[in-house]
Amino acid sequence: MLKVLIDRYIRDGHPVGSRTLSREAGLDLSPATIRNVMSDLEELGFITSPHTSAGRIPTVQGYRFFVDTLLNVKPLDAKSVEQLRAELGIEMGTSDLLESVTGLLSGVTAMAGVVTLPKHEHAVFNRVEFLPLSDNRVLGILVTSEGEVQNRMIMTERVCSPSELQQASNYLNELFAGKDLGAVRNTLLNEMQETRSTMNRMMMTAMQLADQILEKNQSEDYIMAGQTNLMEFHELCDIDKLRNLFDAFNKKQEILNLLDQCVHGDGIQIFIGEESGYQTLDECSMVTAPYQVDGQIVGVLGVIGPTRMAYERVIPIVDATARLLGAALNQKE
Amino acid sequence: MLKVLIDRYIRDGHPVGSRTLSREAGLDLSPATIRNVMSDLEELGFITSPHTSAGRIPTVQGYRFFVDTLLNVKPLDAKSVEQLRAELGIEMGTSDLLESVTGLLSGVTAMAGVVTLPKHEHAVFNRVEFLPLSDNRVLGILVTSEGEVQNRMIMTERVCSPSELQQASNYLNELFAGKDLGAVRNTLLNEMQETRSTMNRMMMTAMQLADQILEKNQSEDYIMAGQTNLMEFHELCDIDKLRNLFDAFNKKQEILNLLDQCVHGDGIQIFIGEESGYQTLDECSMVTAPYQVDGQIVGVLGVIGPTRMAYERVIPIVDATARLLGAALNQKE
């Protein structure tokens, strides 16, 4: 009953009345009966009417109940998965891959797609390189075994000669070889504390440099695509709302916080309307799934759309995409 | 006369009538006189009326005339320049700097700011590095003297050993040391053709790798900020227009073409409305200025807003910002 109502509302976004529902629902009931049921549902807080004489629309609690218990999400059929996989393409760098994934998500769902950059905690250290630029500016380059490159400008306290830098990177490359970045950071901290006394000058320099290049490393960020798709939904077609929403997308902070929550809860996460706790997202829902490399969750991807979202269709897509992305990233190692 | 009208229209966006104008203009003329002048201006194609009984608004030709001949743009006063410089901040990587510049442009003008990434043609080669990842996948890293890093996945035809790669990079580093990327590319082409016969296997490999890493190098791109500012202008407050505009911003191609035209024309360029030739920008204007490093134009920055834009204010700002950015980039070398 509630399911039919929500299904219908999701389909075309108009409040749905008893008459429509009696025709729609498989059950053979007159509008009058349905009116009774509907006023029950209203008391339970699952639906409301925008005004006395419009149909009813689902509340957040309504959607929540719908999603949690009424919905039977069947995993995406093999054919569709294959289609997604095909559209992804494999032979590309990680950033292109992520770009492609957001594009895919937004394209397939006609909403906004989002993917966090994978965390590098579990990436394996390959090597580090320091290049002198001028006086006390050094360019640090950190490469992981997966071929990710991070570079960062480092200001040193004193001027370092090229050979010093060479020594430092040799030392670090040997020390950290094959460890993952988490371990690298630990090793670094230990070394700095325990052997401080026995360190020579070269080692000190090396440590300081390493400390700096690893520092900002956990920079969180995400890629987004298809924001403009959201303009099509008339419930969001208010300039003010849109502006707030897009500003939030640009500022990134709030969205990042939300996405971060999704990493910790396991599996598919769904925020409906106000549940997110951020006012700008009051009229939006977000469906996310974490993706893994090597059995470790390294990031989240998802879809942002209006609360009136085709959850039944979106959830399997997000789920499958997360798996595909994980698989693609694994293959890179 | 036309100037006063346009000034006024720019200020509050309403069509302006003869009465208003007679009060506004310093000249002591009655509305009736002004009506005569206005109908002259209308015949010249500088203004139109949206309907019989609204004031007049400037046409594209009107703006053009206004900008070209009526406007006396005085360079930004020293104090404001200093203020801009202060907000830029110096000690940051190039990409942060560009980010900061777009933010500044959009913030100061309350419109959308845009900056192209600097072309690297004139950047000086520092070194190149090849890291084996797996089988036939090699990570190529190209570093310029300015500390820009570009990395790129390279698929090799055959499996290269680490030492081969090492040899190759040594060879290239020596060959290209101190040249700018344009020269590097030329050297590369020459070497590949002329000495093909005398090349040994190592050199062949090196050349192929270098070719690949230099190839995509001229990737054009831009950074944008403050798109949402455009939502405030009621002439753009139409969902469809906005959607088209934002889609164009995301696709980037059209905007890039336009920005490219701005590099070639020298100095400040202004596109008003349809002049751009792109329908999505019909109701927008764009004010751009190229910025230089080492006396060479390496990119463009600018502002995108509605045709009703405070040109008099925006032009000096764009101009000054371009200089500041150039100066900041120069300082990096």
Next chain:
DNA sequence: CATTGGCACTCTATATTTGAGAGTGCCAAA
């Protein structure tokens, strides 16, 4: 007791009307 048809009532959305205001064009006068 759940279900149903009937009916008066409410509220919105849409169309229509109306009037005020702003601006114009034109003309004759200064």
Next chain:
DNA sequence: TTTGGCACTCTCAAATATAGAGTGCCAATG
């Protein structure tokens, strides 16, 4: 050349109808 006057036009906003959808409640039904 400039000006005031005047009739005319057109939009915007408010006010006013009207149709339609949906509700709630009640009495009737099996």
